[in-house]
Amino acid sequence: MRLRAALEDAGIDAGADGGRTIEETRERYRLAAKATNDTIWDWDFAANHVLWNDALEQAYGHPLATLDTSGDWWIAQIHPDDRARVYDSIHAVIDGDGTAWSDEYRFHRQDGSYADVLDRGHVIRDSEGNAVRMIGAMLDMSQIRKAETALRQSEERSRTMLETIESAFAIIQVKFDADDSPIDYRFLEANPAFERQAGVDLRGKWVTEFAPDLERFWFETYGHVAKTGEPASFENYAKAFERWFEVKAVRVGEPADRQIAVMFSDVTARRDAEERLRTSEAVARENAERVQLALAAGAIIGTWHWDLPSDRFTVDEAFARAFGLAPALGHEGLSLEQVIATVHPEDRPGLIDAINAVITRGHLYAHQYRVRRTDGIYYWIEANGRVDRADDGTPLSFPGVLINVDERRSIAAERDRATAALRTLNETLEQRVAARTAELMQAEEKLRQSQKMEAVGQLTGGLAHDFNNLLAGISGALELMGTRIEQGRWSDVDKYIVTAQGAAKRAAALTHRLLAFSRRQTLDPQPTDVNRLIKDMADLIQRTVGPSIVVDTIGAIGLWPTLVDASQLENALLNLCINARDAMPDGGRIMVEASNMWMEGDVAKAHDMPDGQYLSLCVTDTGTGMTPDVIAKAFDPFFTTKPIGQGTGLGLSMIYGFANQSGGRVRIQSEVGKGTAISLYLPRYDGAAVRDEHDTGKTPVEFTESGETILIVDDEPTVRMLLTDALGDLGYTLIEASDSLAGLKLLRSDVHIDLLITDVGLPGGMNGRQMADAGREVRPHLKTLFITGYAENAAIGDEQLGPGMKVLTKPFAIDVLASRVQELMNA
Known part of the structure; x- marks a missing residue:
């Protein structure tokens, strides 16, 4: 009847004409229900009637004959902890517009237990979308859950085992x-x-x-x-x-x-223990062999037997004589205290420890110590023995022999004294070598500096000529400015102002390059833009080689940076150009060219260099060239082809050393009568890009409305006047001091000061940095701008500046000064 009702609800005609169809459908339904282990249910919402297949009784024990077929019975069989959740989930589908529902919960069995089930249902709706029926299948997951739990527990046991x-x-x-x-x-x-x-x-x-x-x-x-x-x-x-x-x-x-x-x-500890055991056994064998040799050679000077339970020593006459004891006592028996009474006091504690150790946990025994003979003289002996034990490990007896090792110890002591003397000699030798090495390093540094100064000497004449020209331009422009102002010809003044400023800037650039080139301090290798270095060195090179030689500089687009000491690279480049000049006494052409190079395979081998990327800096001249013999010796220290007094012969040698220390190489190509090309190959640097300080923009300068107070300390009246006028025009309040004492007095006063501008080199007992540091003791947040005529990092390096401090190098443009002041004020 239940099956017939289900078929009728499904719209299948049960009349005579449809009998065959009903029977076929009934058979398919029966086979489908039998083929699956699922419990099939059909819930009619209008009648609140649930139709179950036979699997309900087979799987969960609920007899279909007496089953309450209402939907309420089904809900009541759900575990109380799951009931509300399942009720809400199924009604969310029924009351909504969905058709599919599934959930997992615990279903009550007839025997009182609960089964873990996976339930799925499909909602059937009428033409208006109302839910009228729901057909579903319930799968018993209990065995699966048990298997999962067992697997999880097994994995947990395995994990616990591996972790413990x-x-x-x-x-x-x-x-x-x-x-x-x-x-x-x-x-x-x-x-x-x-x-x-x-x-x-x-x-x-x-x-x-x-x-x-x-x-x-x-x-x-x-x-x-x-x-x-x-x-x-x-x-x-x-x-x-x-x-x-x-x-x-x-x-x-x-x-x-x-x-x-x-x-x-x-198993390191075990292997070490085994090794120690092997060593111990080897020592024991060695001791046994030594006893046998001593017996054969007559070196044994006594024997003993010690009964440990009774603490009774019996010794032979030779043992008694060795210990300065009466021979008769050896046969009567001695205690340990009597035996060790003649042992040297310094050796007695060690002897007792050695005896206790072998009795407690050892077997074989060997120990050296001093004993006093009957004549009162101490001498060295070696005692060798063994501890015999019972089956349970209880020590029973301790027999052994004595060996005279006094002469051997004397020889060993003499050997130790000789070794110590030799070690002292070696240590002294190392100190002497270290001192000599330091001297050679200092000499090398002096040679390097002398080579640099030799190059600086080459610059002197040209620089004097150039500075005279620049000073003439500045002086003449200023004089003509005065004349035109007196004449009222103001239209020409701007031209002379531009001329004077241009000459001053060129003089400042020359000064900065010369200061940077001639500095003494050793710099750490830094990422270097060789294009920029060549460009900055161009004027210096041209003035060094003179007007009869044309200097061409060729950079490369996308030139790789290299990690070198820039000052040493500048020194190398200038020395190469000086050598090129000397090879062209009648004039000629020098080409300085930078490029990127890949060194691989046969090319790298030919240059004796590892495969990789390199930057090439090549100096080529049209001079006399070199013969193969000269090329072979060109890098030798003190080798020179110049007349006596015109060269040290260290230039190319130091360039060779610099290139190798920088991870690169230097190579010469030359042909007599045609010229020479010397190339420096330096490894490519793959780190951060080189910062171009020339590309930094200017900060717009504005008139200050606040009238901040600035203390200016400089011993040069002209500089103080220029600073005061320029900053006064921008609205700042200015206070002046001519030396460090006057400046420090103002800093320690109650005068309000927002910024200190000071020269680094000051009279009055303090330099500018010392004065600023002293001022910060009472004004901890004092902002300071240092002005110096030296290279920027020579007197005050960036790494030495504290917060709120900057440095400005003379000469400087007024807008740069104003921008630097404004940056500090706004910091």
């Missing part, structure tokens, strides 16, 4: 090259014991990253296991970790994964 065992465990993936040879491996998983023994978390890391020198044995062994599946068990020493490991390895997963599981233990 002392052996290290890891899953390793082996990497192979194109020839299927193992080249690396990494740790995919590891237990805590692995991390404890490794000291760090190595999961995910390739072993060559942290142990690049690991022995090939590990790669070959693990690779063999991963490829063949053959397990491995071994002990091996890992030099990279300085430890012994006991290892068992098996392949896991698919063969193509190349993964293995390894379990290993750090």
